[in-house]
Amino acid sequence: MLDTLEGEALPPLRRHRPNFPWLTTGIRPKPNNQDEIMSEHSIRLEWKAAPHAQQPATYSRDHKATYSAQVSVAVSAASAYLGNSDLADPEQLLVNALASCHMLYFLAICEGNGYVVSSYEDDAVGKVSKNPDGTFWVSDIVLHPKASFSSQKQPDRETLSRLHHRAHKGCFIANSIKTHVSIELG
DSSP: OBOSOOOOOSOOOOOOOTTOTHHHHOOOOOOSSTTOOOOOOOOEEEOOOOBOSSOTTSBOOOEEEEOSSSOEEEEOOOGGGTOOTTSBOHHHHHHHHHHHHHHHHHHHHHHHTTOOEEEEEEOOEEEEEEOTTSOEEEEEEEEOEEEEEOSSOOOOHHHHHHHHHHHHHHOTTGGGOOSEEEEOOO
16 A cells, blocks of 8 residues: 655656646746746536525535536435435545546656557545544545556556555645545556
């Protein structure tokens, strides 16, 4: 298990990442303001008042998140919070965002280091806990990534661990949350 991702015992990987040329060339896209915004991401959220299907004294938590003209996701609260278990919930979407970001960074690092990934899967799990002050939060996310490589060059277990460590360090979502993230390699 690669727990808190601390320590740098593994040898460094080659730094070339063709998908992120500014990381190696020093040439970065021009920032939009002094905060150096690299990109902006928006969604449209829509909810309309409706009675809850099983609890008429309260409202439906079902709503829609639209990402583009072609992509929208039906969302609700988690079933534990009176939501619709057939729909995605915000906690799942957070776990998905982290797992997807980690995978995309991992793929870029692999490509830059001569590893050809033929498939990747992850059964990621997020846990909601209560803080000492009584507030709820997504306290832990565990990634279980499994990658298959089709290139002649195959990473050994130590190199694979280092690739995932680098992916975690670079993941935009991991860098944005206070949730404890761990990576368990099978």
